[in-house]
């Protein structure tokens with residue numbers, strides 16, 4: 001899932017300062033799970049902003065709150081059409097994708113980010129999320145026993161381990177397991193240790209074209225231009 005964290009309240013107040021009527025828009029998917037921008041966080045932020053305003057600032061805002069099932073999908077945004085006509089700006093607590101999709105759906109109104117989108121990861125324990133994928137566009141998990149060397153090795157080494165690993169820990173961060181020791185152990189368990197002997201050429205991340213787009217093959221008509 002996409003992991004994000006809410007921006008500091010002072011930054012949010014600065015972002016919304018020019019707008020009087022603001023819709024606080026939550027998203028019911030990833031940012032709900034990571035506690036950054038779901039219904040509960042929208043409601044809490046609404047209270048915090050109202051209290052801050054009541055404490056004597058010169059700002060006069062009216063806030064509305066609403067949470068859609070998924071901000072990154074037009075079909076869930078149609079419900080907002082009436083509400084959007086009544087506000088001056090939308091503060092999205094969705095991830096960076098959500099903000100952009102809402103902005104595309106409602107081009108006549110400013111859509112502002114209320115969270116910092118951090119990475120793709122998993123919940124490690126309550127309140128702790130670990131990065132697991134950097135969307136590198138050329139997944140190597142088949143060779144590395146399902147453990148990502150790009151996100152879980154501090155140096156992102158494709159042919160590890162480096163010379164610094166000690167007692168299974170990373171030399172750069174003693175609190176972290178060395179990703180390549182984990183990969184070795186899992187390959188051993190899977191009886192695929194020969195994969196440790198293969199050499200994988202360095203990746204040149206600069207050649208990955210941007211923006212990237214994936215077109216479902218079934219939707220492509222022969223000769224159709226998808227550029």
Ligand code: SF4
Nearest residue numbers: 133134136139140148
């Ligand atoms: S190799 Fe790692 S960063 Fe690349 S796609 Fe696979 S999991 Fe994601």
Ligand code: SF4
Nearest residue numbers: 153162170171178179
């Ligand atoms: S010790 Fe292991 S995880 Fe740390 S940088 Fe070296 S290979 Fe990567």
